[in-house]
Amino acid sequence: MTPESAKPSNVYFFGTCLIDAFYPDAGLAAIRLIEREGVRVIFPAGQSCCGQPAYNSGFPDEARAVARRQIQVFRQDIPVVVPSGSCAAMMKHHYPGLFAGTDDLDQARALASRVFEWSEFMIRVLKVRYEDRGDPIRVTWHSSCHALREMKVIEYSKQLLRQLARVELAELTNERECCGFGGTFSIKHPAISGALVNDKVDDIQRTGAARVIAGDCGCLMNIAGAGQQRAMPFAAQHLAEFIWERIHGG
Amino acid sequence: MAAEAFEKNVDRALADTQLRKNFAFAMGNFILKRRAVFSDAEETERLRDLGNAIKQRALSRLPELLEQLDAVCTRNGIRVHWAETTAIANRIVLEIIEAHAASRVVKGKSMVSEEMHLNAFLGTHGIEAIETDLGEFIIQLNGETPSHIIVPAIHKNKAQIAKIFHEKVAGAPYTEEVAELNAIARNTLRRKFYEAGIGLSGVNFAVAETGTLCLVENEGNGRMCTTVPPVHIAVMGLEKVVERLADLPPLLRLLTGSATGQLVTTYVNLITSPRREGEKDGPQEVHLVILDNGRSRIYQDPQLRQTLQCVRCGTCLNHCPVYTRIGGHAYGFVYPGPIGKILTPQVEGLDKAGELAFASSLCGACEEVCPVKIPIPALLRRLRDECYSSATESAVPGSGCKQNLAERLAWKGWAFLNTHPRLNRMVTTLLGRVGDYLPSSGPLERWMRYRSEPAFASRSLHGRIKEEGIADE
Numbered sequence: 001m002t003p004e005s006a007k008p009s010n011v012y013f014f015g016t017c018l019i020d021a022f023y024p025d026a027g028l029a030a031i032r033l034i035e036r037e038g039v040r041v042i043f044p045a046g047q048s049c050c051g052q053p054a055y056n057s058g059f060p061d062e063a064r065a066v067a068r069r070q071i072q073v074f075r076q077d078i079p080v081v082v083p084s085g086s087c088a089a090m091m092k093h094h095y096p097g098l099f100a101g102t103d104d105l106d107q108a109r110a111l112a113s114r115v116f117e118w119s120e121f122m123i124r125v126l127k128v129r130y131e132d133r134g135d136p137i138r139v140t141w142h143s144s145c146h147a148l149r150e151m152k153v154i155e156y157s158k159q160l161l162r163q164l165a166r167v168e169l170a171e172l173t174n175e176r177e178c179c180g181f182g183g184t185f186s187i188k189h190p191a192i193s194g195a196l197v198n199d200k201v202d203d204i205q206r207t208g209a210a211r212v213i214a215g216d217c218g219c220l221m222n223i224a225g226a227g228q229q230r231a232m233p234f235a236a237q238h239l240a241e242f243i244w245e246r247i248h249g250g
Numbered sequence: 251m252a253a254e255a256f257e258k259n260v261d262r263a264l265a266d267t268q269l270r271k272n273f274a275f276a277m278g279n280f281i282l283k284r285r286a287v288f289s290d291a292e293e294t295e296r297l298r299d300l301g302n303a304i305k306q307r308a309l310s311r312l313p314e315l316l317e318q319l320d321a322v323c324t325r326n327g328i329r330v331h332w333a334e335t336t337a338i339a340n341r342i343v344l345e346i347i348e349a350h351a352a353s354r355v356v357k358g359k360s361m362v363s364e365e366m367h368l369n370a371f372l373g374t375h376g377i378e379a380i381e382t383d384l385g386e387f388i389i390q391l392n393g394e395t396p397s398h399i400i401v402p403a404i405h406k407n408k409a410q411i412a413k414i415f416h417e418k419v420a421g422a423p424y425t426e427e428v429a430e431l432n433a434i435a436r437n438t439l440r441r442k443f444y445e446a447g448i449g450l451s452g453v454n455f456a457v458a459e460t461g462t463l464c465l466v467e468n469e470g471n472g473r474m475c476t477t478v479p480p481v482h483i484a485v486m487g488l489e490k491v492v493e494r495l496a497d498l499p500p501l502l503r504l505l506t507g508s509a510t511g512q513l514v515t516t517y518v519n520l521i522t523s524p525r526r527e528g529e530k531d532g533p534q535e536v537h538l539v540i541l542d543n544g545r546s547r548i549y550q551d552p553q554l555r556q557t558l559q560c561v562r563c564g565t566c567l568n569h570c571p572v573y574t575r576i577g578g579h580a581y582g583f584v585y586p587g588p589i590g591k592i593l594t595p596q597v598e599g600l601d602k603a604g605e606l607a608f609a610s611s612l613c614g615a616c617e618e619v620c621p622v623k624i625p626i627p628a629l630l631r632r633l634r635d636e637c638y639s640s641a642t643e644s645a646v647p648g649s650g651c652k653q654n655l656a657e658r659l660a661w662k663g664w665a666f667l668n669t670h671p672r673l674n675r676m677v678t679t680l681l682g683r684v685g686d687y688l689p690s691s692g693p694l695e696r697w698m699r700y701r702s703e704p705a706f707a708s709r710s711l712h713g714r715i716k717e718e719g720i721a722d723e
Contacts, residue, residue, distance in 0.1 A: 015711045017668070021678050022704060024711035031720060043715045045722040048668035054661050056612055058634035058652070062665035069669045097628075145613035178571045182611025187693045189609050191260050194700030195575045196611070225701025 007126060010040045012080040014070070016087045017049035018217040019238075026217060026238035030083040030118050033240055037126045041081075046073040050082075050090040055098065057184045064098055071095070071107050079125070080111065083118040083240055084216045085147020091115045093150050117147060118240060119157040119215055132164040133249035139242070140170050140209035142200070142223065144216035145178050157215050157239055164246050170207035174199075181222035197226040204234055211235045213242050253605040259580040260609075269405055273574050276404045280568040283511025284619070301504045302623040305559040308492045312549060312558075315458040315491045316540065322461030326523040328536045336366040339541045343368060343450070343483055346537055347377055350481055352447025356439075358465070358472040359383035360452030361399050361562060362485045362541055364584045368450075379450075380442050382471040384435055391418040397578030399585060400509050400564035405577050439471070449475035449533065453486035454561070455501060456538070459494045463538065465519040466506060473517050482533040484521070488540050489558035501561065504621035508563035544597040551645035553632060557592050559622040564589075566616035566626065572609060581606060588616035592629045600637050600648035607633035678710040 011034060019027040031041045047070060055063035070091070074080050082088035092115040099108035122128045141161060143154045161169055180186065180196025200223055204212045212227075212234055214220050224236035263269060288294040308315060320330045333339035343366075347355065355372065357363065357379055369379040369390075381390040385403035389396060392414050396402030403411070408426050415434050416424040422434045443449075451472055455464040463484050465472050476482045492501065506512045525532035548554050567573045567587030578586035583594045583603060591610060595603040607630050616626045636644055637652040644650070667674050681688075685706030690698055697704070715722070 015715075020711040021681060021706055024707045024709065024714045027711040028714055028718065031715075040721065042721045042723065045712065045715075046671045048671065048674055051668075054664065056631060056634070057661070058631075058636075058638040059661040060635055062661045065665045066668040145611070145615070149614040149618055176615075178611050178613035178615070180571070180611060182613070185608070185611045187696045189257075189260070190696040190699050191257065191264055192572055192575060192609060193611070195264050196571055197700060199575075221704055222701065225697070225704060228702040229698075229700065 007037070008039060008079055010042055010076075010078050011121075012074050012076070012078060013041050013043045014047055014050070014074065014080055014082045014087065014091070015043065016082065016084045016217065018221065019083060022221060023217045023238060023241075026241040027083060029238070029244035030081075030240035033122065033128070033244060034081060034126070037128060039126065042076075042078075044073045050087040051098070052087065052090040052094075053183050055090065055094065056182075060098065064102075067091075067095060067098055067108075068104055071099075071104060071111050074111055074114075075107075077110075078114065079121065080115050081118055081121045082115060083238065084218070085117050085144045085151045085153060086216050086218060088115050088117040089146040089150035117151045117153045117156075117215070119160050120151065120153040123156040123159050128160070128163075130160070130163045130243060130247050132166045132246050134164070134166060134246040136166045136168070137211070138168040138170050138207070138209050139211045139213050140172055140204055140207040141175065142172065142179060142204075142212055142214040142219055143175050144214055144219045147215050148176060153215075160239060160243060161213065164243070167246065170209050172200075172203045172207060174203055179219045179222050181218045183218065186222060193222075194226070197222050198230075201226050201230060201232055205232055209234055211237050211242070213237055213239050215239050256580070256582060256605050256609065259582055260576050263576040263580040268407070268410075269577055270575060272405055272407050273577050275407075276401070277568045277574045280511065280565070284508060284565060284568070285511075287507045287511050287513055297500060297504060298621055298623050300500050301561075301621050302559065304492060304497045304501060305561070305622045308497075309489070309549070309555060309558055311493065312488070312491065315493060316488060318458040319456055319461060319491050320540075322458065323538055326461045327526075328461065328463075328523060328538050331537060331539045332542075333539055334542045336541065336543050339366050339485065339539050339543075340368060340371040342539050343485070344372065344375055344377070346481065346483055347372070347448050350447050352481070353377055354442070354446040355379045355448040355450050356382050356442055356446040356475050356479060357386070358449070358451035358467065358475040359386055359402070360450065360485055361396075361584065362452055362487050363450065364396060365487075365543065366485070366541070368485075380439070380446065382439050382442070382469075382475060383467070384432070384469055384471075387435055387439065388414060391415070395579065395584070397586065398564060398567055399562055399587075399589075405579070443474045443478045446479045448481045448483060449477075449479035450483045450485065451475050453484050453490050453538075454505065455498060456486055456491045457493075457495050457498065458491055461522055462495060463519075463521040464498055464502075465521065466502065466515040466517065467519070468510070468512075468516040470517055473519055476519060476521060477532050480533055481535045481537070482521070482524075483537045483539065485539045485541060488542055488545050489560070505561050505563050508561075508565035508619065508621040547645070547647075548596050554596060554629065554645060556624050557589075557596060557629060559624050560589055560593070561622060562589075563621055565619050565621065569615045569619050571611070571613060571615065588626045588630075589624075592624075592626055592633065595633050595648075596646055599651075600633065600646055601651040602648065604633065604637045604648060604651055607637065675710070675712050678706075679713060681706045682708050682710060 051063040051067035095108040180193040186193040388403040397405040573587040591606040
């Protein structure tokens, strides 16, 4: 289906491994917000991880094994909505290359063509409109690298944020710069990763925002962890969870 | 360079707050300057596509273009030399110098000569190589190597340069005035141009069609080096050849726009022959040394070949969040930054430099600005694969250098878990209960150096989905 086509009656939801283990509230909020538009959400129990951790770490065979599982699980010809720019980019832009020369290439391509990043789906397909019922708040926004450069969906995320009338968006000085997460990079090169995330934390703090909002839980875990260790006054939250809270007056 | 050595370099660089300030300031300026000359996104994209196409077209015919370049240059009176290794290239340069009984070489900026470690080599043969590019002049005074491929002394601020000049240039007063600093360099160098028997330069593009060596610069020292001494030696990597003269305008626009945010450099030198009969200036002899040093091996692999599209603008360094934090020296090799991370491991071998390929978050900032669209993150990933590859034959030397049982088992276990949903759910549930009691060692310890411990949710999304009655088919 093309992005601008009519509203589908069913969609798949790919919860991502980080949301599964660390941020289930973000995943549930993203699902509830889709359902709220009258679309049925299917969450295949057999799903796990997009495979990116191994793919980026020099283990393509293991990445392929895990990715193949997702291809099998999300087989119906309906959109796959992913609440992460990074995992969405893995499925949309990297699966075809990962399966090049294998029997699964056609299926990998088919899945890739059905993948949407969550905010992209909410704006382009569901054309949502939100009414903000929360108290006035100042937040800032972090653009995750793969949402920005591979999925190119930051504009949709920001459109969602701008619909919240009582939310003041204080932009970061270096909004487009990496937070330093990079998956296994944060473990393999902790000092560089740490320098990056600490600069990000400083940037967030300078905005005076109460929360940093992002569309990727990898970045959020990284930024929140560094902020917490330095006892920073801001919280980190996934965009879907934030919106869910705002439209319910939280 | 082993992983530990690189880590040490990184720690030292990160601890140097002045260095980090200098890089953050300078790179920020370069980013703004580039943005100003590439303000039209669509037009920039078209131009980058064109740059990519020109370089790919040239690479697709690389062997014949090099032969054509050799033939046309020779016909024009330029003497062409081929060097498979840097040692051979050094030897060729030395022989030319010795043939003219010269003892001094004035040099324009050339990264290939850095790759050859030419200055040190000439030094051991009693020949003085004098850097005349201002940045190179500064670091040569201070006994350093370039920290950036375009602006080699960018790690120094004005006060540091003032101090170097005051201490290392005889009779130079301490001044932080840019004009005065420039004057000190000019006065020191001007005489050297007349005294040197040899001028040496790099090459930005070599045009096969016309045998033209194109060299861009802003200080005029490049033109001095290539016209004042009686002999000019140009050194270039073999990937610098392009097909036609008409390829130059878009490439130059991309190169200078990306490198320094200029629409055109102050000097654009097109060198097609030595001084001809009746001409009043120019060198009597022009030599072109074409260096391979691993490039033809890189060329054999269709994916890795894209590395050779590079025009050495340095914009990937300017935009790299890692480079702007650690600076050029921490990489430990001649070419730093994203381009260095893909080039160096291929030239030096993965066993020596493979770690560099892992020192990236794969954020893609480099690929986004690369004027010839080198897919740097994809190439980094490819080199990571090669580091762990068990294949007996590989396009990259040192392949398989990082193979180890612990990591292999960890990823096998990870794959097993992520392809067995029920087991995966059990483990996630278990982590939700006991995750807080995990020992802070290994990866978790490395994570927690800069962050608090990640908190597993008490119930996973998979568990919550079931409770909330969301469909699973």
